[in-house]
Amino acid sequence: MPIDEHSSDEADAFADDESGGETGTVYLVGSGPGNPDLLTVRASDLIDSADVVLHDKLPGPEILERIPVEKREDVGKRAGGERTSQSEINARLVELAEEGTDVVRLKGGDPFVFGRGGEEMQYLAEHGVDFEVVPGITSAVAAPAAADIPVTHRDHASSVSFVTGHEDPEKDESAVDWQALADTGGTIVVLMGVGKLPEYTAALRDAGMDA
Amino acid sequence: MPIDEHSSDEADAFADDESGGETGTVYLVGSGPGNPDLLTVRASDLIDSADVVLHDKLPGPEILERIPVEKREDVGKRAGGERTSQSEINARLVELAEEGTDVVRLKGGDPFVFGRGGEEMQYLAEHGVDFEVVPGITSAVAAPAAADIPVTHRDHASSVSFVTGHEDPEKDESAVDWQALADTGGTIVVLMGVGKLPEYTAALRDAGMDA
Numbered sequence: 278m279p280i281d282e283h284s285s286d287e288a289d290a291f292a293d294d295e296s297g298g299e300t301g302t303v304y305l306v307g308s309g310p311g312n313p314d315l316l317t318v319r320a321s322d323l324i325d326s327a328d329v330v331l332h333d334k335l336p337g338p339e340i341l342e343r344i345p346v347e348k349r350e351d352v353g354k355r356a357g358g359e360r361t362s363q364s365e366i367n368a369r370l371v372e373l374a375e376e377g378t379d380v381v382r383l384k385g386g387d388p389f390v391f392g393r394g395g396e397e398m399q400y401l402a403e404h405g406v407d408f409e410v411v412p413g414i415t416s417a418v419a420a421p422a423a424a425d426i427p428v429t430h431r432d433h434a435s436s437v438s439f440v441t442g443h444e445d446p447e448k449d450e451s452a453v454d455w456q457a458l459a460d461t462g463g464t465i466v467v468l469m470g471v472g473k474l475p476e477y478t479a480a481l482r483d484a485g486m487d488a
Numbered sequence: 489m490p491i492d493e494h495s496s497d498e499a500d501a502f503a504d505d506e507s508g509g510e511t512g513t514v515y516l517v518g519s520g521p522g523n524p525d526l527l528t529v530r531a532s533d534l535i536d537s538a539d540v541v542l543h544d545k546l547p548g549p550e551i552l553e554r555i556p557v558e559k560r561e562d563v564g565k566r567a568g569g570e571r572t573s574q575s576e577i578n579a580r581l582v583e584l585a586e587e588g589t590d591v592v593r594l595k596g597g598d599p600f601v602f603g604r605g606g607e608e609m610q611y612l613a614e615h616g617v618d619f620e621v622v623p624g625i626t627s628a629v630a631a632p633a634a635a636d637i638p639v640t641h642r643d644h645a646s647s648v649s650f651v652t653g654h655e656d657p658e659k660d661e662s663a664v665d666w667q668a669l670a671d672t673g674g675t676i677v678v679l680m681g682v683g684k685l686p687e688y689t690a691a692l693r694d695a696g697m698d699a
Contacts, residue, residue: 309528315623318532319525387629388638390648395638412526412630418598419623427599427606431656435663437601438649438672445642452646452673460668461649 301328301378303370303401305394307387307413310420311337319411320383327381329373331366335385363393367400374406387415391441391468415439417466428464436463442470442477459484512539512589514581514612516605518598518624521631522548530622531594538592540584542577546596574604578611585617598626602652602679626650628677639675647674653681653688670695 304323309315316324324330330344333353341349352361352369366382373380388394388410401408417439421428428437438458444451458465459481467477515534520526527535535541541555544564552560563572563580577593584591599605599621612619628650632639639648649669655662669676670692678688 310623312530314530314533315528317520317526317528317625319523321529322525387625387633389633389640390629391640393642395641396643398636398638410633410636412521412625412633414528414598414623414625415629418601418626422598422600422621422623425609425621427609429600429602429650429652430606431604432607435655436649436651436669438647438674439640440647440674441640444646454672457668457671457673458647461665461672462663462668463649463651 299377300407301374301376301380302407302409303374303397304379304381304409304411305388305397306381306383306411307389307392307394307415308336308340308383308385309414310386310416310423311339313340313343315414315419316340317411317413320413323381323411324383326379328378330381330383331370331373332383333385336383337385340383363396367397370397370401371404371406374401384413385416386419386468387413390415390417390439391443417468421466428466434462434464436461438463438465440465440467440470442467442473455480456484459486510588511618512585512587512591513618513620514585514608515590515592515620515622516599516608517592517594517622518600518603518605518626519547519551519594519596520625521597521627521634522550524551524554526625526630527551528622528624531624534592534622535594537590539589541592541594542580542584543594544596547594548596551594574607578608581608581612582615582617585612595624596627597630597679598624601626601628601650602654628679632677639677645673645675647672649674649676651676651678651681653678653684666691667695670697 304327306320306323308320324344327348329348329350331350331352332341333351352366370380370382382397384392384394386392394410398408398410418428438461440453440458444453470477515538517531517534519531535555538559540559540561542561542563543552544562563577581591581593593608595603595605597603600623605621609619609621629639649672651664651669655664681688
């Protein structure tokens with residue numbers, strides 16, 4: 278699929294053509310916990326066939342190193358060192374699709390489990406861009422599993438809750454109710470929570486959980 | 489390295505042999521939501537290389553039909569029509585491994601998200617059988633995703649809770665605290681919950697959630 282940068286209005290007119298030959302599709306793809314063998318077959322195929330793979334560091338080096346450098350576009354964000362804003366990423370996805378590019382937006386874990394895939398999907402839909410969501414194995418399940426820890430067990434846990442440890446910093450107050458989470462009696466998995474781990478463990482102890 | 493328990497000392501000597509030819513390994517493999525493309529690369533490879541695939545109906549017809557009939561062993565259980573008990577399945581896994589068979593125990597979704605993989609793993613460990621857990625995409629994430637519904641969203645849900653709708657029938661009372669789940673303010677996904685859907689929705693309404 279040819280890439281036509283900064284397309285003109287004429288190209289945009291083509292983009293709306295029924296043939297669908299002119300606009301690309303954006304694939305919001307979960308890469309799983311980082312092991313290339315834990316990519317889905319679909320994710321693996323799409324990475325191979327995509328024109329461009331937009332990614333940050335979260336898919337991990339083993340997966341990223343397998344993608345030809347010429348089709349990688351790093352829009353990495355790291356806690357504390359913001360590099361590309363979400364709105365810039367959204368705009369870039371639409372731009373690429375309108376240029377006729379098939380884009381894989383590769384995200385660590387699952388795009389819909391704290392992956393901001395919901396926001397990207399919404400933006401694409403609002404801009405009339407074709408998209409497909411390809412789920413990935415969330416680290417919330419895979420990380421404990423790698424240590425042979427089941428997140429549920431018939432005898433011990435009838436529910437499991439995944440909580441973001443990295444809420445929108447612009448929120449006035451946290452939407453996370455640690456008391457309610459503790460009261461569920463189920464397993465609690467906090468994602469991206471290392472930065473605030475002492476706060477969260479203190480909140481859960483206050484909520485009556487064993488240390 | 490294969491481990492062989494319940495075996496004579498002589499067999500143990502074989503089991504520890506570098507060739508590893510005497511005992512098999514049990515792979516507890518999640519098959520994801522049913523689409524063969526959403527198998528992981530690892531799951532797909534293990535299904536190809538296994539001597540026996542022990543499965544129930546949950547992986548779904550599309551995946552099961554791709555497995556050669558001669559290596560499929562159906563230990564299916566269906567709600568209301570129990571066919572093979574969990575203890576029979578556990579015993580069969582150990583038996584096959586001790587016969588030197590490499591077994592894939594194929595489970596719908598993820599083996600550790602209400603998949604009873606934890607129980608099987610425990611049994612295998614207690615019997616000294618080598619095992620590996622291969623996570624799969626849980627339907628708890630994939631089913632909403634198939635309808636373009638993100639289970640979390642930065643603006644709307646800072647947590648997501650997965651709850652079994654199918655607790656151990658021998659439990660005296662449900663361990664599920666619907667009030668606490670509602671109080672989390674996050675997304676709630678009930679798995680295998682169709683049979684008791686009216687009860688659960690009533691419980692959540694009682695807990696103050698919108699209908």
